[in-house]
Amino acid sequence: MTLRTNPHGQGSEGRFVARVLVYPRAEVLDPQGRAIEDALGRIGFDGVRRIRAGKSFEVALEAADEAEANEAVDRMCRRLLANPIVEDYTVEWIPE
Amino acid sequence: MKCGIVVFPGSNCDHDVYHVLSHVLEQETTFLWHQRTSLEGCELIVLPGGFSYGDYLRAGSMAAHSPIMGAVRRHAEAGGRVLGICNGFQMLLETGLLPGAMRRNRDLRFLSVDVHLRVERDDLAWCSRYRRGDVLRMPIAHAEGNYADTEEALDELERRGQVVFRYVDAAGGLDPAANLNGSARAVAGVCNAGGNVLGLMPHPERCAEELLGNRDGLGLLAGAVAAGGGRAGVQAAGG
Secondary structure (H helix, E strand, O other): OOOOOOOOOOOHHHEEEEEEEEEEOOOOOOHHHHHHHHHHHHOOOOOOOOOOOOEEEEEEEEOOOHHHHHHHHHHHHHHHHOOOOOEEEEEEEOOO | OOEEEEEOOOEOOHHHHHHHHHHHOOOOEEEEEOOOOOOOOOOEEEEOOEOHHHHOOOOOOOHHHOOOHHHHHHHHHOOOEEEEEOHHHHHHHHHOOOOOEEEOOOOOOOEEEEEEEEEOOOOEHHHOOOOOOOEEEEEEEEOOOEEEOOHHHHHHHHHOOOEEEEEEOOOOOOOHHHOOOOOHHHEEEEEOOOOOEEEEOOOHHHOOEHHHOEOOOHHHHHHHOOOOOHHHOOEOOOO
16 A cells, blocks of 8 residues: 555645555455456457456545554455455545 | 344344244343343354345445444353354354355355255254264355355364365265355355354254254254353263
8 A cells, every 4th residue: 555645635634535445355266257257258348358346445534644544544444344354455545 | 041142233034043042942032232232141142144234345244343243252252152144154254253254156146045064063062963974954045155265274274173064965975066155165154263153154043943844953053052061162062
């Protein structure tokens, strides 16, 4: 997870917006992604090498600084937003 | 044995379990609303099936953080019995009281059908009414019952003998066609290392009376309230 300094007005007055992307881990079979992959093939989209179906969350939060925002979102991911046994997550910071 | 059935918004098998525990097995049984923080002296805690919180995020993930779950965790860690059925099993995985996680079923369909299970342990109070190798018929009804973990964790699970039930064919043999949801190692139910926490996807409470045409599940709930080990553990004295 990287947090660049104020790329999109992030951090102004302690306000941050994270976009959390959660995907099944690469080694875990993703039945949903597989089904979508098959459907794309059936309707004529050749050459699709892989589909992984995941989830996306926008987390708007207040924090004292970037480090605290990072830490808080990381904890949210580990405790609730993702299940680390079968899912990986990435965090990016977006404009308010 | 005083039994408590935790009720979450979206639980729908709570009354079925209540009926079997209270009326069939004649145990003192009470409902525990998930907002409570006390288990009111209950010795057996049941997390029932259903669709708690509409299965938002991941099945069982929201209920795993309900106020009552702190007390359930302490109960489990002190050796108290906790049984999770279907959605309740998913909650136990999400709380980390049992190892592993659930994915969507292999073919993405909601499966509501009878399956066969093989009893893999009979030294636990839960299974004291069964013998190892017994084949039981029980209904399943779920969309996320495809058990998963890392290969190393699955090996560890097997090594510790924590797989209590496996999906098998009617003759008791392992067969990918009988493992409808695609679970790793055909896992249908697992216990914790201490054996006092059990989770399974099939519904014993739906097959616990002759009137329903099948009472294969009664033994499990009878075992759940059987003496033997008590709070210190559920190691039954012999079969």
